[in-house]
Amino acid sequence: MVFTSFCAVGLWHTGVQMGNLAFKYSGEGKIFGRLVESRAHGVFSQAGLLGWVIEPGDMRSFSQMPFGQRMHEIKIGEFQARKLYMEVTGKYRYEAYQSQTGLQAVIYYYLDKIYHDPLILRVSCVSFLAIVLVCWLNFVWCSFGIWPAFVSALGILSSPFLSETGDNVAHVVGAHYLVLVVMFWAYHKRIARLAAVAFSVVLLKLLLNGPEFLFDVLLLPFVSLVYYAILRQMPWSKIRHDACQLAIGVIAASVVAFSVVALQIIIVTQSLQAPFAHFVERSSSEHL
Amino acid sequence: MTTTYDGRQFHHHSFWDYTLTADLLDKYLGFTALAVGYRGITFIQFIGILSLLSVLAYYLYRLHHQRVILALLVTTWVSILCPLAWIVLAQGHSGSETGTDRYVWNLPFTFLALALIGVVLEQGSQEVRRIINRLHTG
Numbered sequence: 001m002v003f004t005s006f007c008a009v010g011l012w013h014t015g016v017q018m019g020n021l022a023f024k025y026s027g028e029g030k031i032f033g034r035l036v037e038s039r040a041h042g043v044f045s046q047a048g049l050l051g052w053v054i055e056p057g058d059m060r061s062f063s064q065m066p067f068g069q070r071m072h073e074i075k076i077g078e079f080q081a082r083k084l085y086m087e088v089t090g091k092y093r094y095e096a097y098q099s100q101t102g103l104q105a106v107i108y109y110y111l112d113k114i115y116h117d118p119l120i121l122r123v124s125c126v127s128f129l130a131i132v133l134v135c136w137l138n139f140v141w142c143s144f145g146i147w148p149a150f151v152s153a154l155g156i157l158s159s160p161f162l163s164e165t166g167d168n169v170a171h172v173v174g175a176h177y178l179v180l181v182v183m184f185w186a187y188h189k190r191i192a193r194l195a196a197v198a199f200s201v202v203l204l205k206l207l208l209n210g211p212e213f214l215f216d217v218l219l220l221p222f223v224s225l226v227y228y229a230i231l232r233q234m235p236w237s238k239i240r241h242d243a244c245q246l247a248i249g250v251i252a253a254s255v256v257a258f259s260v261v262a263l264q265i266i267i268v269t270q271s272l273q274a275p276f277a278h279f280v281e282r283s284s285s286e287h288l
Numbered sequence: 289m290t291t292t293y294d295g296r297q298f299h300h301h302s303f304w305d306y307t308l309t310a311d312l313l314d315k316y317l318g319f320t321a322l323a324v325g326y327r328g329i330t331f332i333q334f335i336g337i338l339s340l341l342s343v344l345a346y347y348l349y350r351l352h353h354q355r356v357i358l359a360l361l362v363t364t365w366v367s368i369l370c371p372l373a374w375i376v377l378a379q380g381h382s383g384s385e386t387g388t389d390r391y392v393w394n395l396p397f398t399f400l401a402l403a404l405i406g407v408v409l410e411q412g413s414q415e416v417r418r419i420i421n422r423l424h425t426g
Contacts, residue, residue: 140403144356148406155402158322161391171388180396212388215373216395223367223396230359 002137002153006130007123009162027170030097031121034105035112037094043109046094047264050102050170053092098265098278100210101257104172122167129166129174135181139188175208179217183224194221194242198249199256206257218254221246309376312383316375319390321398331393338364338401341408348411357407364400371397 030050037045037053108121133156141149156162165173182201191197198221205217225246229239262275321334329337342361349357371392375382382389 136399140406144360144403144407145410147410148403151406151409152399152402155322155398155405158324158328159391159394159398160320160323160328161394165388165391168388173391176395180399213374213392213395215377216370216392219370219373220396223363223370223400226366227359227363230362231355233355 003130003134005153005157006133006162006166007126009157009166028168030102031105031108031169032118033094034102035108036092038105038109043106046096047267048102048106049096049098049264049268050100050105051094051096054095096268098268098275099261099282101207101260101264103207104169104209108169118169121169125169125172125174126167128172129162129177132174132177132181135185136177139181139184143188170209171212172209175205176213176217179205179220180223183221184227187224187228195245195249195252198246199253202250202253203257206253207260214254218250221250308379308383312375312379315386316371316382316390316393319386319393321393334398334401338405341405344412345404345408348408348415351415352411354411357411360400360404360407364397364404367400368397370395 029052033053034050037051107124111120111124114120137149137153137156140152161173165171179201182197186194186197202217202221206214222243225239225242228234229242234242258279262279265275265278266272317332317335318330320328321331322329342365345357345361348354349361374389374392382392
């Protein structure tokens with residue numbers, strides 16, 4: 001029942017949006033651009049990077065534009081992506097987005113092959129988030145009782161994030177919360193290989209939705225450590241040991257994720273310096 | 289210079305800009321935390337309510353020495369560092385893309401806070417019932 005209500009509230013916003021035939025411009029054009037490219041040239045063309053589809057004669061580069069103008073142009077680009085996505089025809093120029101791996105687009109590609117409807121992408125996104133949230137509520141129920149779980153469910157349902165970002169196919173929001181849930185679960189089950197768990201889940205998050213909320217997510221495993229250190233009255237030696245394990249897992253996941261993106265950029269641009277130039281430019285920029 | 293969706297512009301004087309950080313914190317604390325229809329509370333109000341309930345939670349811990357309450361209380365307040373790390377360290381991004389970044393508070397501060405509120409309400413109501421029973425019998 002809780003799962004269904006999360007899905008319903010998450011998709012309510014989608015219903016409003018689909019009625020207006022409007023797409024959110026917070027990054028979704030990249031996904032639809034990628035789907036157009038995947039259909040035309042295969043799922044791993046352009047090294048599997050997300051990207052925008054632009055008219056062939058239009059030589060402007062989205063990533064080089066000033067931010068305000070870029071957002072305006074991307075909105076237009078997204079309508080174009082939608083048009084191409086629906087018609088499955090047309091010539092275009094592909095501009096790769098070089099900041100994330102784009103694993104979500106690989107999953108969407110196979111879903112899209114079966115259903116060929118953007119709604120299935122949204123439904124899959126919201127369902128994933130709803131499953132993760134139900135797991136969190138299960139943890140709260142097991143640890144603190146039914147009333148805290150009830151208050152949490154009401155709070156999550158009344159928070160605008162569920163309807164506003166829950167169905168965003170570019171920011172797979174469930175992946176952020178997956179890190180939280182999996183790390184608490186690992187401590188709850190007293191799993192010994194914490195480094196491996198932290199590595200896997202943070203890597204999955206970075207591949208699924210890129211460096212969004214990076215510093216926040218890197219600190220999440222340590223929150224679960226703080227909780228269980230106090231609850232189980234862990235000795236300092238154990239806390240130090242666990243903190244080192246988590247740090248190794250988290251740092252290794254970041255290094256692997258950024259190496260994968262760097263490799264993709266090298267394949268696309270055929271230049272060894274391109275990933276370094278891109279990361280340096282984006283680290284001091286206002287958009288990732 | 290950073291331009292936000294609503295057209296506001298921030299001037300960067302250096303890589304680390306304290307004015308921008310203060311402005312961002314002010315902005316992020318003003319976003320809606322919980323809402324039903326058009327009525328809602330902002331994050332600063334949510335944090336205010338949570339502070340009051342935290343005092344109550346500490347009192348309940350001292351009363352029954354349940355370690356789970358202390359663990360949740362401390363973790364909730366430590367976890368506020370996670371969203372603050374993103375808002376402050378990635379100030380360029382959090383300044384421009386406020387549409388999605390406003391929900392960084394949920395990761396995991398708001399979630400833990402909701403569990404803490406639930407624990408305080410449950411334990412607090414039990415305590416009140418116990419006091420009423422004692423008054424009746426006494």
